[in-house]
Amino acid sequence: MQIEAYAGEEMILNMGPQHPSTHGVLRLELETDGEIVRKVTPHIGYLHRCFEKHAENVDYPGVIPYTDRMDYVASMNNSFGYALAVEKLMGLGVNERVKTLRILMAELNRIASHLLSIGTYAMDIGSFTPFLHCFREREKILDLFEWTCGARLLYNYNWVGGVSHDIPEGFVEKAREFLRQFEPVIAEMDELLTYNKIFVERTARVGILSEELALTYNVTGPNLRGSGVKWDLRKEEPYSGYESYDFDVPVGLGKYGPLGSCWDRYYVRVREMEQSVQLIRQALDRLPEGDVHEKVPKKVKAPKGEAYGRSETPRGELGYYIVSDGGPNPYRVKVKSPCFTALSVLPIIAKGEMVADIIAMIGSIDVVMGELDR
Amino acid sequence: MKQAPEILRILQDKFADKITKSEMAVVDPFIVVSSHAITEVCSFLKNHEGLAFDTLMCLSGVDYKGSKNEPDRIEVVYHLFSMKFRHKIVLKVQLARENPSVPTVESVWAIANWHEREAYDMFGIHFEGHSDLRRILCPDDWIGYPLRKDYVQPETYRGMPVAPAKQFVQMAMEGQEVGTDPFVADRLKG
Numbered sequence: 362m363q364i365e366a367y368a369g370e371e372m373i374l375n376m377g378p379q380h381p382s383t384h385g386v387l388r389l390e391l392e393t394d395g396e397i398v399r400k401v402t403p404h405i406g407y408l409h410r411c412f413e414k415h416a417e418n419v420d421y422p423g424v425i426p427y428t429d430r431m432d433y434v435a436s437m438n439n440s441f442g443y444a445l446a447v448e449k450l451m452g453l454g455v456n457e458r459v460k461t462l463r464i465l466m467a468e469l470n471r472i473a474s475h476l477l478s479i480g481t482y483a484m485d486i487g488s489f490t491p492f493l494h495c496f497r498e499r500e501k502i503l504d505l506f507e508w509t510c511g512a513r514l515l516y517n518y519n520w521v522g523g524v525s526h527d528i529p530e531g532f533v534e535k536a537r538e539f540l541r542q543f544e545p546v547i548a549e550m551d552e553l554l555t556y557n558k559i560f561v562e563r564t565a566r567v568g569i570l571s572e573e574l575a576l577t578y579n580v581t582g583p584n585l586r587g588s589g590v591k592w593d594l595r596k597e598e599p600y601s602g603y604e605s606y607d608f609d610v611p612v613g614l615g616k617y618g619p620l621g622s623c624w625d626r627y628y629v630r631v632r633e634m635e636q637s638v639q640l641i642r643q644a645l646d647r648l649p650e651g652d653v654h655e656k657v658p659k660k661v662k663a664p665k666g667e668a669y670g671r672s673e674t675p676r677g678e679l680g681y682y683i684v685s686d687g688g689p690n691p692y693r694v695k696v697k698s699p700c701f702t703a704l705s706v707l708p709i710i711a712k713g714e715m716v717a718d719i720i721a722m723i724g725s726i727d728v729v730m731g732e733l734d735r
Numbered sequence: 736m737k738q739a740p741e742i743l744r745i746l747q748d749k750f751a752d753k754i755t756k757s758e759m760a761v762v763d764p765f766i767v768v769s770s771h772a773i774t775e776v777c778s779f780l781k782n783h784e785g786l787a788f789d790t791l792m793c794l795s796g797v798d799y800k801g802s803k804n805e806p807d808r809i810e811v812v813y814h815l816f817s818m819k820f821r822h823k824i825v826l827k828v829q830l831a832r833e834n835p836s837v838p839t840v841e842s843v844w845a846i847a848n849w850h851e852r853e854a855y856d857m858f859g860i861h862f863e864g865h866s867d868l869r870r871i872l873c874p875d876d877w878i879g880y881p882l883r884k885d886y887v888q889p890e891t892y893r894g895m896p897v898a899p900a901k902q903f904v905q906m907a908m909e910g911q912e913v914g915t916d917p918f919v920a921d922r923l924k925g
Contacts, residue, residue, distance in 0.1 A: 405871065405872065406870075406871060406872035406873060406874070409872040409873065411881065413857070413882060414881055414882060449762060450762060452762075576789060576790070576818070577844055577845040577846065578845050578846045579790055579791060579792070579844070579846040592818065597821070598821075665804055666761055666762055667761075667762065667763065668762045668763055669763055669792070669793065669814050669825070671792065678792070680792055680793050680814070682793055682795050682812065682814065684797055686802045686803065686804050686805060687803075687804060688803075692797075692802065693795075693797045693798075695793065695795035695796075695797075697792060697793040697814075701849060702846050702849070705845075705846060705848065705849040734872060735872075
């Protein structure tokens with residue numbers, strides 16, 4: 362038999378935009394040679410909603426609901442970053458209670474976001490049970506949010522100069538109760554998934570993202586830390602009082618394969634949930650007194666100028682570049698999305714891999730299309 | 736860690752005639768560089784031992800048109816950061832609004848590839864020497880550059896209605912509530 366008989370035929374395969382494992386409306390154009398992927402071209406923009414154009418047409422507080430709709434699984438963190446950037450531009454300080462509440466909500470939201478990421482990742486790989494466990498826990502966090510500000514997903518919570526609602530009476534006890542029962546769940550998740558042999562085999566040797574590649578592509582957040590770089594803005598460039606909290610920055614270990622694999626990125630997320638639990642405990646312990654609307658301006662008016670503010674969301678560094686010409690609306694708002702930079706490295710790490718492993722890679726870089734396309 | 740004035744001094748020593756303006760007493764200090772020298776300046780900043788700007792945090796286009804305080808122009812803004820020394824600086828390039836063109840910095844930081852595609856898509860800025868200058872968020876055959884201040888939304892795209900404004904105007908004329916969408920409000924005024 363001729364050897365040509367075994368050679369695969371090149372084929373263009375469109376993965377997405379409607380595909381359960383592309384996490385939203387992402388389309389990947391794969392040039393395949395049999396089971397091998399020769400080239401990946403991501404096509405994005407299916408969820409482009411002109412956030413930046415909208416932002417130019419509403420006033421400063423009016424932008425906040427739009428920021429919520431970017432990364433819709435971590436809305437608290439999005440509006441947090443926006444509020445920080447506008448406050449930086451205005452030179453506005455907030456009181457201690459607001460700072461603590463923002464951290465409290467951001468970290469709760471980080472857990473919720475990581476739970477979704479882990480759960481759906483497990484499902485991509487072929488394990489259904491962890492998804493249900495994760496969503497059960499996530500619901501409890503969403504209940505806490507709903508109790509505080511009335512919304513489960515899109516909160517409009519972090520305002521310029523304050524937050525929309527103080528926490529209700531009894532919130533601290535409820536939150537503590539949640540943490541108490543949530544901690545064992547992380548251990549359960551380790552047993553069920555993290556060290557599960559099938560899962561490790563499937564993820565620990567694919568999608569290797571080296572440190573150099575991560576840096577030149579400005580990959581941030583858990584994806585960068587998965588490559589062994591200890592870099593977290595909450596530590597390196599603390600904002601809102603993160604410097605006074607005691608927590609670790611987990612990094613990838615390369616335990617079961619080369620450093621920077623899909624498993625490492627997944628692993629960082631699981632360990633980050635533990636750190637978030639610590640952060641929430643400390644925030645609940647201190648919770649200073651104060652009025653959450655004390656510094657909220659009647660009319661937000663930024664002086665002429667510009668500022669770039671960045672913060673650490675569950676997906677990495679979210680940056681807002683805000684230009685003001687002294688008018689009531691921002692003159693320009695540009696968002697640097699962490700998912701955008703993370704996805705741009707996918708064609709490099711996916712080259713020459715198997716089609717089935719592409720699924721594992723997309724899940725592990727954890728992109729949310731709402732933020733990528735804005 | 737170096738402060739912005741020190742970074743400016745280093746740059747001025749090397750590129751005296753290519754730095755057209757700088758502003759140090761603002762929230763984020765910035766340096767304006769002449770457009771043809773941007774790649775050179777960026778690669779100098781990245782490879783300089785004492786500066787080591789290894790990260791391009793953000794690359795944005797800004798369109799100034801009809802602003803009461805600013806002359807008309809298009810700006811490309813580069814937010815740089817050094818993870819090694821933890822200092823940052825902002826570079827700016829100012830271009831004419833007609834056929835803006837600037838050399839690419841893709842060879843310096845790989846991420847510039849996608850950022851520049853976005854700036855091209857939204858502002859029509861041409862990046863000379865870019866390896867793959869295609870639209871990224873809008874469809875390939877989209878007409879116009881949406882984030883330009885004088886952009887007019889097309890009414891249809893491939894036969895599909897894009898702007899529902901006309902329909903809202905009709906509703907408003909019939910006395911129905913149309914909400915407070917600023918786009919609609921502007922059109923009603925006009």
